Amino acid sequence: MKKLLIMTTALAATAGAAQADITVMSWGGAYEKSQVEAYNRPFAAKTGIAVQMLAADNPAAPIKSMVESGNVTLDVADVEATDAARLCDEGLLEEIDPAAFPPAPDGTPAVDDFLPGALTECAVASMVFSTVYGYDTNRFPDEKPATIADFFDVEKFPGKRGMRKSPKPNLELALMADGVPAAEVYEVLETPEGLDRAFAKLDSIKSHIVWWEAGAQPPQLLADGEVAMTTAYNGRLFSAMVAENKPFAMVWDGQVYEYELFVIPKGAPNLDEAMEYIRFATDTQRLADQTRWISYGPARKSSIPLVGLFEDGKTEMGPHMPTAEPNLANALHSSFEFWVDRDMEISERFNTWLVR
Structure with missing residues (x-):
């Protein structure tokens, strides 16, 4: 069954920008809001690269048809681990160099800072949901x-x-x-x-x-x-x-x-900008920042101590994480x-x- 894609949010780096510089497909709702606030706004402010968000019931669904038809309009998609592995095995995703990701603030390499299995040849995890x-x-x-x-x-x-x-x-x-x-x-x-x-x-x-x-x-x-x-x-x-x-x-x-991961469809129109986006979005501070808007656990160890309050300014987010010890x-x-x-x-x- 084809999934209905719904355009939801466009963020321009400057007011009145005519078109986004990269397009990211995610899941909509509270999750999308957390990405917009933690990733997209600071990314646009830092780089001048605007981000357009699209929502789908399952963002993995369109990738296969896009790549096989040679008409790829997405730069980044947010997918579940099973879909990331399957799409990678089928050669439908761009490869990702683990060494390209920033280390933890204490210098720990990204490959050691991400949780086990969170950084792969075609995908990088952001959150544990x-x-x-x-x-x-x-x-x-x-x-x-x-x-x-x-x-x-x-x-x-x-x-x-x-x-x-x-x-x-x-x-x-x-x-x-x-x-x-x-x-x-x-x-x-x-x-x-x-x-x-x-x-x-x-x-x-x-x-x-x-x-x-x-x-x-x-x-x-x-x-x-x-x-x-x-x-x-x-x-x-x-x-x-x-x-x-x-x-x-x-x-x-x-x-x-399980993990939620960023992938780049094979033939993404803005490959360099897409890579810049996922490197930025999955650094230590950004993953900790996302928990201010949603109760998903960061996929980096160095982010966990930085988890603080919900956007209401009073709710401690730590106990609401899937990875909190009592919840496991x-x-x-x-x-x-x-x-x-x-x-x-x-x-x-x-x-x-x-x-x-």
């Missing part, structure tokens, strides 16, 4: 959902459930809800029996599921009363809870966390290796399951 679930506190005034198993328990906690219309990470969540320890999820899921078990668990709530595709949808589904609980990106729920004062609560148990008690690091190898096969089964 997580899929968690949230619920409307008004729907559960007495006993509160507290575990990933509770999300699948529609008898104890009645109501519709929102889930991303994708096998990833629903299958992982299903297995953890069915009692599989996080450390064993992929060992189980790579077997036919484990895959059957995950789909069987999803079957148990299938009639209660409202599917979402764009990151902005889950908080809206909760706000509109269409669901009692929904999986969501942790930053979207945080923004709804803290910035918009919505009566929601977030459950970290069973979170599935029962957490799963998404395996891009698993999904790169099996995505097509499992997605075909998932799509067939959807219409059964």
Whole structure:
């Protein structure tokens, strides 16, 4: 299914600029706002290079068709780890020299300062985000959902459930809800029996599921009363809870966390400027600055001590990071290796399951 692309924000280096100098595709919403404030505005001010933002349900989707048609209009895209690995393997991305990135303030080379696996030959991570679930506190005034198993328990906690219309990470969540320890999820899921078990668990709530595709949808589904609980990106729920004062609560148990990475499509029209942008955006200070607007963890070790307050000037952001120690008690690091190898096969089964 082709994704609808929505032009959202243009930043000009000077008032009245006719056209942006680079085009960056991201995910929209609170996440895009954090990039505009932490990266784009200071980048334009420093370099005179303006940044136009485009939003998509999945920024990886257009890259293949653009590159194969020879009509690449994007300079940078923000994608998930599985998509970055797949696009790189298919030769659809520009290579990135790890030595080109600035060191940490204490001189630690970038290759040692980035978290493990965050700096690759075709991509560089900016943030660690997580899929968690949230619920409307008004729907559960007495006993509160507290575990990933509770999300699948529609008898104890009645109501519709929102889930991303994708096998990833629903299958992982299903297995953890069915009692599989996080450390064993992929060992189980790579077997036919484990895959059957995950789909069987999803079957148990299938009639209660409202599917979402764009990151902005889950908080809206909760706000509109269409669901009692929904999986969501942790930053979207945080923004709804803290910035918009919505009566929601977030459950970290069973979170599935992964990297969000910058890539440059092969044949990007402004390659040098694109590289300059991602080097700037992923330096120590910029990654720490982004947490002022969204609760995603920086992908550089040197950025973590610099994490401070939310834009409201009072909310400490450290405890709201996916990588905060209490939030990792029962957490799963998404395996891009698993999904790169099996995505097509499992997605075909998932799509067939959807219409059964």
